[in-house]
Amino acid sequence: MKFLVTGGAGFIGSHLVAHLLPHGSVTILDNFVSGKRDNLAGVSCNLIEGSILDSHLLAQSLIGVTHVFHLAAMVSVPESVAHPAECHQMNVEGTRRVLHAATQARAARFVLASSCAVYGNDPVMPKTESLPPAPASPYAESKLAGERLCAESALPAVALRFFNVYGPRQDPRGPYAAAVPRFLESALAGSPLTIHGDGRQTRDFVYVDDITAALIHAAFQTELQGVYNVASGQSTSILELAQTIRSIAHSSSPITHTPARPADVRFSSASIERLRATGWQPRFPLSQGLSLLLQAK
Numbered sequence: 001m002k003f004l005v006t007g008g009a010g011f012i013g014s015h016l017v018a019h020l021l022p023h024g025s026v027t028i029l030d031n032f033v034s035g036k037r038d039n040l041a042g043v044s045c046n047l048i049e050g051s052i053l054d055s056h057l058l059a060q061s062l063i064g065v066t067h068v069f070h071l072a073a074m075v076s077v078p079e080s081v082a083h084p085a086e087c088h089q090m091n092v093e094g095t096r097r098v099l100h101a102a103t104q105a106r107a108a109r110f111v112l113a114s115s116c117a118v119y120g121n122d123p124v125m126p127k128t129e130s131l132p133p134a135p136a137s138p139y140a141e142s143k144l145a146g147e148r149l150c151a152e153s154a155l156p157a158v159a160l161r162f163f164n165v166y167g168p169r170q171d172p173r174g175p176y177a178a179a180v181p182r183f184l185e186s187a188l189a190g191s192p193l194t195i196h197g198d199g200r201q202t203r204d205f206v207y208v209d210d211i212t213a214a215l216i217h218a219a220f221q222t223e224l225q226g227v228y229n230v231a232s233g234q235s236t237s238i239l240e241l242a243q244t245i246r247s248i249a250h251s252s253s254p255i256t257h258t259p260a261r262p263a264d265v266r267f268s269s270a271s272i273e274r275l276r277a278t279g280w281q282p283r284f285p286l287s288q289g290l291s292l293l294l295q296a297k
C-alpha cells in the first residue's frame with residue numbers, strides 16, 4: 001500500500017505517518033506553514049514540500065497512491081474569522097483539488113480530517129452525526145463544505161469529525177494555540193493558566209493516538225462511508241482541564257481569565273457510537289493521555 005498524508009508534518013499528521021509506516025510507504029505533501037521538520041525526525045518517507053493548491057505537485061505526490069489522508073488545512077477558528085477568504089481557499093478549494101487529483105490518480109480511498117466545529121452552538125447534546133450542522137465560523141463552514149465534496153466524489157471517501165485533539169508535538173505557542181499544550185507549558189513554567197471566558201465551556205478532549213487509530217480504521221474498513229465523530233465520549237470543562245493539568249504537573253500556577261473569544265463554541269459533547277459500532281474505540285481517558293503527554297516532555 002502507498003499512502004499520501006497532506007499536512008503530514010503537522011501535529012496529527014506526523015503521528016499518523018509514524019503509525020502508517022508499518023503498513024506501507026508514505027508520501028507527505030506539506031508547505032510547513034504550521035508543520036515542522038522536527039516532527040518528522042527519524043521518519044523514513046517521501047517528503048514533498050509545497051501546497052495542496054499546486055496541481056502539478058499534487059499529481060506528483062499521488063503517483064501510485066492507494067489511500068489519501070487529507071489533513072492540510074487552515075486549522076484555527078479565530079484565524080478563519082480574521083481571514084475568511086484564505087480559509088475558503090485553503091480548506092474548500094484545497095480539498096476540491098486534492099479529491100480531484102486523487103480521483104485522477106485512481107486512489108482507492110480518501111479520508112478527510114473534518115471537525116466538530118460543524119455542529120456550532122446548537123444546544124442539543126451529545127452531538128450525533130445525524131444532527132443538522134450549524135457552522136458558526138468560516139473554519140466550520142469550510143470543513144462542512146469539505147465533507148460535502150467528499151460525499152459528492154466518485155472516490156470512496158470518509159470524513160472524520162475530530163473533537164479537541166491533544167498529545168505530544170502540539171504547538172503551545174502562538175495566538176491560536178490549543179488549551180492543553182498552552183496550559184501544560186504554563187503549569188510547568190509556574191506561570192498563570194489563562195482561560196478565555198469563564199471556563200465553564202466544555203470540550204471533548206481526545207488523545208492523538210485515538211485519532212490516528214480512527215484515521216487508519218477509516219482507510220482500511222471499506223464499509224465505512226459518510227461522516228463519523230472521533231472523540232473520547234467524555235465532556236470536560238476548560239476550568240476542570242486547567243485544574244487537572246495543574247495537579248498532574250504538580251504546579252501551583254494561578255488560573256486567570258480573559259474575555260471569551262469570538263465564534264468560540266460554548267458546549268461540546270460527542271456521541272461516538274457510530275464509529276464505535278464499526279470496531280474502533282477510544283483507548284486513552286483524559287488523565288492517562290495527559291500523563292503520557294507530560295512524560296513525552
Ligand SMILES: NC(=O)c1ccc[n+]([C@@H]2O[C@H](COP(=O)([O-])OP(=O)(O)OC[C@H]3O[C@@H](n4cnc5c(N)ncnc54)[C@H](O)[C@@H]3O)[C@@H](O)[C@H]2O)c1
Pocket residue numbers: 006007008009010011012013029030031032033034035036050051052053070071072073074075090094113114115116161162163164165166
Ligand atoms: N487539532 C485538533 O484539535 C483538530 C480538531 C479538529 C480537526 N482538526 C483537523 O485536523 C487536521 C490536522 O490538524 P493539526 O492539529 O495537526 O494542525 P497542524 O497545523 O499541526 O497541521 C496542519 C498541517 O498542514 C500543513 N498545511 C497547511 N496548509 C497547507 C497547504 N496549503 N499545503 C500543504 N500543507 C499545508 C501545515 O504546514 C501543517 O503541517 C486539520 O485539517 C484540522 O482542521 C484538528
